[in-house]
Amino acid sequence: MVVYTDGACLGNPGPGGWAWVVPDGPFASGCDGKTTNQRMELTAALEAVRAFDCPLVVVSDSTYVVYCFRDRWWENWLRRGWVNKARKPVANRDLWEPLIDAYRARDDVDFQWVKGHSGDRWNDEADRLAVEAASDQVERRG
8 A cells, every 4th residue: 555644844843734645545634733844744654654554655755754764774773772873862763763663563664755746646635634734733534
């Protein structure tokens, strides 16, 4: 299954929203009153991975999310005790840790990058839902 994810923030930090959407299928979105765009991107990916227990391709316009798995940053974070190359604590560990745990617990999740705001129908839909959640501060499912 393919699921598109996105995060949005009105100000950074500011009110934020996240969303995932399956093409021609279900969707979910949520919000946080004071957050960052990176946190919303991570939350969208985490919520998508938690929502499905079948083989999954998570499509995101966030290089922050996709490169972590593509380039296996997480392996070094774990090896170094959750510090980055600069020997500083990994930002957003409270979201990375459950996402990486969920990823490691299964062998059927892949991450794929898509250029944001490039006319990809489902990336645009995930963006619309995330911005709507950030603006309205309301969770939705459908």
